[in-house]
Amino acid sequence: MKYFKFFKYISFVSGLSFFYIPLVLAHPHVWVYTDLTVFLNEKGFDTLQVQWNFDEMYSTALLMESDTNHDGYFDKAESNQLFKDVFSDLKMIQPFMYFDLGGQRFSPKKFENFKAWVGEDGSVYYRFLIPLGGDYGGGDYRIGFFDPSQYISFEQGLEIEFISEEKAQIHCVSELYKEKKVTLSYDGAHPEIYKIVCE
Amino acid sequence: MNFNSLFFNVFFCALSLVLMGFSLSDRVSTAHEGRDSVHFDEVSQERSVHVLDIAAEKIKVIQEKVHRELPKYIKALKSGESVWQVLISFTVAFLYGVVHTLGPGHAKTIVSTYFLTHKSSYFKGILLGLSFSITHVSGSIILVFLTNISLKTLIFNSDTQLFVVKFVSYVALLVVSLFMVIRAFRHAFSPALEETGAHSCMHCAVREKKKDKEGALLTFSAGLVPCTGSLIILLYAMAHDVLVYGVLMVLFLALGMSFTLIGIGFCAIFAQRRYSDLLVGRKAYSHKVKIAIEFVGAFLLLALSLLFLYSLYS
Numbered sequence: 001m002k003y004f005k006f007f008k009y010i011s012f013v014s015g016l017s018f019f020y021i022p023l024v025l026a027h028p029h030v031w032v033y034t035d036l037t038v039f040l041n042e043k044g045f046d047t048l049q050v051q052w053n054f055d056e057m058y059s060t061a062l063l064m065e066s067d068t069n070h071d072g073y074f075d076k077a078e079s080n081q082l083f084k085d086v087f088s089d090l091k092m093i094q095p096f097m098y099f100d101l102g103g104q105r106f107s108p109k110k111f112e113n114f115k116a117w118v119g120e121d122g123s124v125y126y127r128f129l130i131p132l133g134g135d136y137g138g139g140d141y142r143i144g145f146f147d148p149s150q151y152i153s154f155e156q157g158l159e160i161e162f163i164s165e166e167k168a169q170i171h172c173v174s175e176l177y178k179e180k181k182v183t184l185s186y187d188g189a190h191p192e193i194y195k196i197v198c199e
Numbered sequence: 200m201n202f203n204s205l206f207f208n209v210f211f212c213a214l215s216l217v218l219m220g221f222s223l224s225d226r227v228s229t230a231h232e233g234r235d236s237v238h239f240d241e242v243s244q245e246r247s248v249h250v251l252d253i254a255a256e257k258i259k260v261i262q263e264k265v266h267r268e269l270p271k272y273i274k275a276l277k278s279g280e281s282v283w284q285v286l287i288s289f290t291v292a293f294l295y296g297v298v299h300t301l302g303p304g305h306a307k308t309i310v311s312t313y314f315l316t317h318k319s320s321y322f323k324g325i326l327l328g329l330s331f332s333i334t335h336v337s338g339s340i341i342l343v344f345l346t347n348i349s350l351k352t353l354i355f356n357s358d359t360q361l362f363v364v365k366f367v368s369y370v371a372l373l374v375v376s377l378f379m380v381i382r383a384f385r386h387a388f389s390p391a392l393e394e395t396g397a398h399s400c401m402h403c404a405v406r407e408k409k410k411d412k413e414g415a416l417l418t419f420s421a422g423l424v425p426c427t428g429s430l431i432i433l434l435y436a437m438a439h440d441v442l443v444y445g446v447l448m449v450l451f452l453a454l455g456m457s458f459t460l461i462g463i464g465f466c467a468i469f470a471q472r473r474y475s476d477l478l479v480g481r482k483a484y485s486h487k488v489k490i491a492i493e494f495v496g497a498f499l500l501l502a503l504s505l506l507f508l509y510s511l512y513s
């Protein structure tokens with residue numbers, strides 16, 4: 001009987017802690033596997049290439065909606081329409097992107113060379129360029145992709161790939177870390193972003 | 200050893216607060232190194248600080264894995280269903296519902312706050328869990344069958360796309376919680392019969408019956424916002440010509456959601472009974488303590504609904 005009461009206490013305690021764990025868990029419906037490439041030129045940072053690979057279920061739903069001729073591919077017209085739907089409203093897309101370039105916050109306004117395609121596994125890929133448009137040489141930079149509402153889970157690659165032009169004079173390395181200056185709206189958790197150090 | 204002693208009550212309450220503190224501490228998201236990378240789990244474990252962080256990350260990873268497995272079972276149904284395939288698909292959908300409901304939203308805070316601050320039966324715990332999940336999933340089924348929903352903009356801009364339905368849901372929550380606050384005030388000004396030792400007041404018997412509807416209205420209001428997870432499953436099933444199975448899978452997902460919510464409800468009901476025994480049973484404070492707890496519950500729910508409305512406009 002004594003042990004039964006003890007287990008009741010244990011269940012009470014675990015029950016109480018159980019309520020509050022879920023408050024701080026991400027709640028994604030869509031997973032986006034994100035890979036970044038930074039192109040470096042003689043001035044430093046030139047362009048950021050973003051590649052998003054959507055999970056299979058969302059990809060299928062997206063294809064149903066955007067592959068209007070149902071051939072299983074995105075032709076130019078379909079790709080243009082997709083770009084228009086997602087990227088024309090900056091208020092919709094900017095909250096997912098975090099740029100702190102040498103202490104200055106940067107909100108991308110231009111998205112170029114957008115390409116959407118269907119991978120061999122049937123998942124949808126987006127690739128686009130963000131011109132950074134400044135002289136970003138040596139220094140510390142922060143770049144990250146996350147959804148403040150945690151509706152989408154941006155799973156970022158461990159490192160950024162850097163591609164240098166011949167004239168590029170800087171060398172950069174990146175590391176994924178938890179940015180405590182940014183708090184996600186729902187639960188007080190912090191997102192992971194890249195710290196880039198260029199010399 | 201006396202497990203009912205004050206020492207044990209204080210010790211376990213303190214321990215639960217510490218656990219809650221840990222669970223509310225910082226946590227990390229997981230990096231990916233390719234879709235099917237084994238490293239995925241290792242990274243999340245290496246970077247987690249507390250035991251509960253690891254548990255939380257594990258749940259997130261499990262959710263992603265189940266989400267990744269679901270399409271295989273839906274496609275298997277298309278290629279020729281057997282009884283086993285159907286049963287396995289429904290089980291996976293049920294598990295997805297269980298794990299998915301552990302994420303933010305899904306009325307867990309509302310259910311736990313309500314049950315922690317109101318005396319309820321375990322049967323009511325079941326009813327409220329079912330009430331939320333059925334309403335939540337039904338919204339998705341209605342959206343798929345009756346509207347031409349744009350998923351690509353819904354996902355990237357859910358607040359705008361579902362503004363009206365979210366507004367209605369949060370206002371309904373606000374109205375019910377306001378009603379509960381008013382009820383708490385009325386209760387506070389009712390004459391108490393303290394001399395009996397047990398809690399009792401003039402209108403308590405009447406209000407116990409009325410209170411039954413509040414919980415159901417709360418979970419119904421919270422469930423009005425359609426479940427996007429179900430929506431994606433339905434669209435995926437539609438794309439593979441197995442929509443009927445999709446609807447059934449979504450219903451099993453709803454059962455999974457209910458399972459988690461009922462579990463949380465049961466824990467809260469149990470906890471409410473434990474602290475009622477500890478606090479309310481004391482002769483001199485019984486009426487005041489019960490009124491105070493009722494106020495806390497009503498105001499917490501009011502604050503939550505205001506927070507939801509604020510988040511819609513911020």
